[in-house]
Amino acid sequence: MREQRSRTSDGESHLIYAIVLFLKCGLFSLLVTACALCCTNYREMSYIFNNVIKDSVLSRIHDILPLMFATTKVGHESHNSKDITIYTVDLPEECYYSTTGGVGENKTCKNILTKEIKETFDRDGVVAIRGLLSHQEIVSLDFDSMKLMDIELEEKVQKIRPIKLTVDKGTKPAGRQFISSSHHTIFERDLDGFRNVALKSLLPQVAAELLGMSDEHLQTKRNLRLVRDIFLAKDQDPYICGWHVDDIGFWPTTFESPGINAWIAIDSIPKSSGGGFAMAVGSHNADWRWEAYKLTGGTATLPEEGYLDAEDLFRKRGVGTCNIKKASFDLHMKMEETKRIYDVERGDVIFHTRWLFHRTEPVRRDLAYELDRDKSKIVLRRYSLRYSPGDAVLVKGYGTELSTLYDETYGGKSLDFVSGKDGPWYPKCWPDVQESEMNRFNEIKEKMNSIEHKRKQRMKEMRPFLQEIGKQQRRTINSNSFHSDTLKHKNVEL
Secondary structure (H helix, E strand, C coil): CHHHHHHHHHHHHHHHHHHHHHHHHHHHHHHHHHHHHHHHCHHHHHHHHHHHHHHHHHHHHHHHCCCCCCCEEECEEEEEECCEEEEECCCCHHHCCCCCCCCCCCHHHHCCCCHHHHHHHHHHCEEEEECCCCHHHHHHHHHHHHHHCCCCCCHHHHCCCCEEEECCCCCCCCCCCCCEEEECHHHCCCCHHHHHHHHHCCHHHHHHHHCCHHHHHHHHCCCEEEEEEEEEEECCCCCCCCCECCCCCCCCECCCCCCEEEEEECCCECHHHECCEEEECCCCCCCCHHHHHHHHCCHHHCCCCCCCCHHHHHHCCCCCCCCHHHHCHHHHHHHHCCEEECCECCCCEEEEECCCCEEECCECHHHHHHHHHCCEEEEEEEEEEEEEECCCEECCCCCCCHHHHHCHHHCCCEHHHHHHHHCCCCCEEECCCCHHHHCCHHHHHHHHHHCHHHHHHHHHHHHHHHHHHHHHHHHHHHHHHHHHHHHHHHHHCC
């Protein structure tokens, strides 16, 4: 009996030893594999750590710890959060309430930006400014965007940020970047809020100053026009357009024509929740930008006479506007390494040069999962404005720009020429607005409606090419989601 027990005990010891040895070998193999991956794929592993593991942990620390950086004053008041400055302006009341646009003769209103803000913009290609919009202007954007989305909420509910909507079914990803997207809202008759902010607020004045037009106006008599306005609302759908500069579908002027993007946060969009704006700081002057333009088929690569048709457009556009990560991980990482995300509050405005690479941040995945379980949608609203000098020139050739669909001879002509000949397709907004143009907005809206069938036909022609790009994008999302979602679920418990 003793010998039998001894043999049983020895057998159990050998089994335990074998299991321990197996686990040690497995752990050693994993460590060797991880070291090999780090050595041979340093950028990819660095990206996973910085954007999947570290962000998940730090976002929770951000929610718990108080703001670590105190407010400082340099010229105008500024707010620092993680070394990211949002400048605050404090202007006289008369600067805000203008029924005719422009800033009149008030010198303070004509020189809004400090030397520091201008130098920051020239260096970084982007600045964020708080205090440019009045309370009434922000409320009007809030109200009109609700109306545009057909959302009817009580006044007390509108104060909640962000908007949270209950839906009948689960929020399965639809592969679209924005839940709501509306172009040319200034031409809608009952949406004065968008029109007044785009044309009559302080934003055109700031855009003119950033373009250096304010100082030269007396000598050149140049003006500023609104090229495009777009209302956008993002939900938790994971699809985003990767690092890009706007293509001719959003910026229909030539590469030589300068411009300023102004992004207005209608909802507060904290960095910790995602869904906001990411800017590749300094990318407008980076040596590698030409490679990125060529790869994505940016306006810089547009043939002089434009594209011939849909096939020609997609054949000459490289990998497409949104797909730089798939085509060149190295370029993608160069932008990621300079990424800046502002903690924007309701009414903040981000200005950047049209040639700065940027992208939308996806909503944080654990937040998205929570909303999906509740069968709810988060809605983060923003209003995008694109300003260019009146002498900016429209691109020629095939496209979806409404003015050139109405009259193809407008391709190659300036915004001033087209608006002077055929009405305010691109309304003047600085140094003032022209009431004669404002009175013709209904006429332009009718012309837009009359060529809607042409725009739809163009979109139909482009659909097969877009669908193929969409399939590639979804395959990328699905291949990444297993690794990132698994890691983030584990970090949720930290």
